Amino acid sequence: MKNEMLSVAEAAARIEAGDVMVVAGDEALLAQLPRGKWIGGTTVYFVTEEGGAVVRDKLFCTRFERATGAAPRWLEVGELPKISEGYAENGFTMIMIPAFSVAHSDFAVEGQGYPGLFDQPLAGWITGVHLDELGKRAPKVFDGATGVAHDEGAVLLHVELPDGVAADLDILNIFAQGEAEALTFTFPKAGFEAEVATVEGQEVNLARYIGEHEIDTRLPLVANYAGTLVNVSIQEVDAQAGKVKLYAPVVEGVEYRLAQALGSYAQAFAEGAGGKGANEYSCNCILNYLYGELEGQRTGGFTGPVTFGEIAYILLNQTLVRMELHEGDAAA
Structure with missing residues (x-):
């Protein structure tokens, strides 16, 4: 696969030539692209080869050069459980969902139970807008088959691969659960909003607890799902209302620990990525971009859109999702 920052004319030429692509950029640019084997989503934040940047005049395109076929598809909210019905016999699927939509919430809470969801790599992201435009413009997704x-x-985008080629999907999470003495949180119900939590065996109002203990809300809550660390990031703490809004849902009964504090975000990503990233698909979280002050800084060799949530089968926060194609059997 190949990652490129292209003008509208350059991206359109790729599409008209039959290239299979996922495209990220400003809505006005995406709206100019012709129909073809692509899907797109809105964002103006990117990690480029020169570092993090706001880019409004170009599109970030990932071309899947080894694809033997591809089918763009748009699903209404009620059709989300049918995601796997379009899976190719050998391939992977890219997905984009608008931030703050009903689909965003439904996929996050219910997606793990969708039939066949985990049968092949499912990668993608939650689309967004410039932070100054929150509440003024809606994040969008584009169906390349119709241009709508x-x-x-x-x-x-259901992508078919030749025999002997497989997609390897993984996440780079620079956060770790706190040590044994770190606070442990559990929740009585799932959702994007939490009022009550059990902390070290004591039931508390989470918003007031965070304020009283001066917890750093830039650090996510981290759960261990069978060896994979999954973050839940804190969006807003309203102590007066006694509510905490989250960027991903907590799961009932799952144990979360507050993440360990970091030194340098950029350094942590560079160390975690090593020399990897070139010729891989990736997307990075807007919270990493903001808290890590990534503008002008690189995150290893990874380039790609900065998003309002990442998808590697399920909704993730404060991670980098990466995918590469290789010879051999598929790996998750």
Whole structure:
């Protein structure tokens, strides 16, 4: 696969030549692209070869050069459980969902139970807008088959690969659960909002507890799912209302620990990535971009859109999702 920052004319030429692509950029640019084997999503934040940047005049395109076929597809909210019905016999699926949509919430809470969801690599991201435009413009997704933009539902690109080639999907999470003495949180119900939590065996109002203990809300809560660390990031703490809004849902009964504090975000990513990243698909979280002050800084060799949530089968926060194609059997 190949990652490129292209003008609208250059991206359009690729599409008209039959290239299979996922495209990220400003809505006005995406709206100019012709129909073809692509899907797109809105964002103006990127990690480029020169570092993090706001880019409004170009599109970030990932071309899947080894694809033998591809089918763009838009699903309404009620059709989300049918994601796997479009899976190719050998391939992977890209997905984009608009931030703050019903689909965003439904996929996050219910996606793990969708039939066949884990049967092949499913990678993608939650689309966004410039932070100054929150509440003024809706994040969008684009179905390349029709050229139509949507602010609800999900767009999918089902990609077929030749025999002997497989997609390897993984996440780079620079956070670790706190040590044994770190606070442990559990929640009585799942969701993007939490009022009550059990902390070290004591039931508390989470918002007031965070304020009283001066917890650093830039650090996510981290759960261990069978050896994979998954973050839940804190969006807003309203002590007066006694509520905490989250960027991903907590799961009932799962044990979360507050993440260990970091030194340098950029350094942590560079160390975690090593020399990897070239010729891989990747997307990075807007919270990493902001808290890590990534503007002008690189994160190893990875380039790609900065997003309002990452998808590697399930919704993730404060991670980098990466995928590469290789010879051999598929790996998750």
